[in-house]
Amino acid sequence: MSSRVVTTIGVIVVIVVGCSIALGLTAPDGSVRGTTAPNVVTSRSTPPTMPTTPTTATPTPEAEPTEPSIDRAPATVAEPWAGRPAAATLSGDDVDWCGAVKTSGSAPGFSKEQTRAGACAAVSFVFGERYSDRSLPKKSYSTSDFDSALDEFAAATASAVYRPRIAAFVASPTSTNGENLGLILLRGQPAAPYRYYDSYEERSVWVNPTWSTVSVSVDHSKASPRLVTRFTASAAVPVYDTARGRDAMMTIPTTATFALRREGSAWKIGSFSIHTGAATYGGLALR
Numbered sequence: 001m002s003s004r005v006v007t008t009i010g011v012i013v014v015i016v017v018g019c020s021i022a023l024g025l026t027a028p029d030g031s032v033r034g035t036t037a038p039n040v041v042t043s044r045s046t047p048p049t050m051p052t053t054p055t056t057a058t059p060t061p062e063a064e065p066t067e068p069s070i071d072r073a074p075a076t077v078a079e080p081w082a083g084r085p086a087a088a089t090l091s092g093d094d095v096d097w098c099g100a101v102k103t104s105g106s107a108p109g110f111s112k113e114q115t116r117a118g119a120c121a122a123v124s125f126v127f128g129e130r131y132s133d134r135s136l137p138k139k140s141y142s143t144s145d146f147d148s149a150l151d152e153f154a155a156a157t158a159s160a161v162y163r164p165r166i167a168a169f170v171a172s173p174t175s176t177n178g179e180n181l182g183l184i185l186l187r188g189q190p191a192a193p194y195r196y197y198d199s200y201e202e203r204s205v206w207v208n209p210t211w212s213t214v215s216v217s218v219d220h221s222k223a224s225p226r227l228v229t230r231f232t233a234s235a236a237v238p239v240y241d242t243a244r245g246r247d248a249m250m251t252i253p254t255t256a257t258f259a260l261r262r263e264g265s266a267w268k269i270g271s272f273s274i275h276t277g278a279a280t281y282g283g284l285a286l287r
Contacts, residue, residue: 070240073203083208083286119214121267122229122258131235154268193243247284253277
């Protein structure tokens with residue numbers, strides 16, 4: 001989890017509805033289509049005249065604010081990926097999504113373990129990279145902001161397609177360029193009367209991750225068979241409802257297809273097609 005202060009930009013967030021991007025389908029991996037204790041009285045075991053040792057009161061920790069405020073996202077979303085399925089286990093700040101991944105379909109040529117690992121890699125990319133702390137609006141970006149995402153791609157695709165797209169976004173950070181990376185990169189503020197919190201320090205930027213069963217199949221159009229994974233997903237950004245003075249959330253859905261190839265013992269993305277649906281709003285409620 002990372003912290004950041006969101007700069008109020010006062011612009012409507014732009015979510016490109018119906019914009020699908022397919023990466024790496026020609027070169028090199030094919031054509032681009034885009035919680036007090038009670039008082040306890042104890043008997044005395046020493047004479048009443050015996051002196052007693054003075055005690056020092058322990059300061060009571062300052063309680064977290066309980067009233068909603070735009071100053072900071074609420075403590076209810078302090079845990080990384082609050083609202084995640086119980087089977088998606090937490091280790092420090094890292095989530096292992098694999099325990100909650102289910103698959104359907106078949107992938108001849110790949111073992112059951114390989115197929116499940118591929119499906120897990122696709123889901124992990126969506127909730128590790130597509131929906132990430134990086135999503136909050138920034139005035140500018142550097143190429144290093146996208147290093148972890150770049151590492152998820154097959155070497156040829158990363159070099160020929162993904163790295164140039166990172167450069168294009170850094171040079172001109174628009175919603176369209178962000179969609180080209182398959183990542184949620186928010187620009188401006190949500191729809192009125194919602195606003196991002198001034199701070200997400202020690203809070204989750206995204207909550208309530210959900211996804212469907214991952215459909216798997218095999219693509220034989222390349223020299224080496226690729227594992228194809230298809231699923232829908234969604235996650236929500238905690239936001240503040242200025243009209244009602246309450247915590248709220250903005251949910252953004254995703255439809256994704258990934259073509260994965262084996263590089264050593266790891267699954268890497270050779271191509272993808274991602275569709276971002278329209279954002280919806282409501283009171284903050286964790287699953």
